[in-house]
Amino acid sequence: MRKNIFLVLMALMLATPPAITSATIIDSSRTIDWSKAGVKGGIPNRPIGRNCKTQDGAKGDGVTDDTSAIRACVSNTPPGTAAYLPSGTYKITGSISIPSNRTIRGAGPASTEILFKGNVGGSTSGVISASTDYLNPLFCPSGAFNVVGSPAKGATTITLSGTSGLSAGSVVVISRLNGGTGAFDGGTSIVPTECSYCGMCDGTRAMTQLTEVQSINGNTITIDPPLAHAYDAAYSPQVAPLTSGGVMTSGVGVENMFINNQSAGFSGVSALVRFEFVKDSWVKNIETQNGWVRHVLLYATLRATIRDS
Numbered sequence: 001m002r003k004n005i006f007l008v009l010m011a012l013m014l015a016t017p018p019a020i021t022s023a024t025i026i027d028s029s030r031t032i033d034w035s036k037a038g039v040k041g042g043i044p045n046r047p048i049g050r051n052c053k054t055q056d057g058a059k060g061d062g063v064t065d066d067t068s069a070i071r072a073c074v075s076n077t078p079p080g081t082a083a084y085l086p087s088g089t090y091k092i093t094g095s096i097s098i099p100s101n102r103t104i105r106g107a108g109p110a111s112t113e114i115l116f117k118g119n120v121g122g123s124t125s126g127v128i129s130a131s132t133d134y135l136n137p138l139f140c141p142s143g144a145f146n147v148v149g150s151p152a153k154g155a156t157t158i159t160l161s162g163t164s165g166l167s168a169g170s171v172v173v174i175s176r177l178n179g180g181t182g183a184f185d186g187g188t189s190i191v192p193t194e195c196s197y198c199g200m201c202d203g204t205r206a207m208t209q210l211t212e213v214q215s216i217n218g219n220t221i222t223i224d225p226p227l228a229h230a231y232d233a234a235y236s237p238q239v240a241p242l243t244s245g246g247v248m249t250s251g252v253g254v255e256n257m258f259i260n261n262q263s264a265g266f267s268g269v270s271a272l273v274r275f276e277f278v279k280d281s282w283v284k285n286i287e288t289q290n291g292w293v294r295h296v297l298l299y300a301t302l303r304a305t306i307r308d309s
Contacts (some may be wrong), residue, residue: 049081060088087111093118106257109287126274130252140201141240175205176235252281261290271297
């Protein structure tokens with residue numbers, strides 16, 4: 001009996017193929033280093049700075065409209081702390097916008113419910129949102145600087161035709177023109193008429209990356225994260241700032257709650273959580289229902305984390 005088991009095990013071991021490494025599937029020139037993904041330094045464990053029930057009058061009874069109370073609570077919460085929603089069902093009829101360096105936190109998805117019954121403005125709004133007034137959308141940024149030379153994959157410095165308006169902390173987008181139709185060069189050969197919304201500029205610049213300026217020396221910027229792909233001069237790479245003065249909403253957290261969309265026909269909301277032009281922000285331990293179009297949307301967002309949800 002033992003001999004038969006041994007033979008079966010040997011047959012299984014011989015039949016098992018060797019582990020396949022990523023290098024055998026995707027060429028190393030096209031793989032991406034994800035070690036810098038997510039919130040820089042990890043998600044902070046913030047103390048409670050404001051109790052929305054006891055300090056700002058939110059009822060959490062599922063009947064009272066708590067929109068104004070929660071907005072006041074978030075606004076009154078000190079930077080670096082959390083606006084806390086104790087157990088309860090909080091009916092809201094409008095969007096709750098979270099500013100930089102604040103967290104909105106419940107007692108857990110089974111205890112704290114955001115019951116949305118309203119309309120937050122359609123395709124560009126979220127039930128809980130964080131955003132920045134941007135200088136340039138991603139469609140086709142104006143005021144872009146031409147890249148000098150052909151920065152390699154993994155590069156942490158880029159030389160530009162100019163740096164006016166950029167500073168340490170500015171979030172920028174680098175892009176390049178597509179290659180010829182039918183030629184596969186880094187996955188960017190997209191016919192604009194087939195995908196006008198891919199990348200930027202009506203699909204003509206499908207390869208893009210957001211990164212943050214760390215320092216400036218003349219016309220050379222140091223960036224983090226590094227370039228995920230090479231940007232060949234033959235495809236006219238450019239760098240454009242996204243926000244005026246380099247200011248971008250950051251450090252926003254949405255934690256420990258159930259977001260239940262019960263708006264009529266599930267309309268009037270693009271996402272239950274929406275981050276737009278935001279960096280170093282996160283969604284943690286939430287449950288969502290009736291996302292209509294999207295449950296969580298990240299648009300032009302740098303170093304975001306979504307986990308335990």
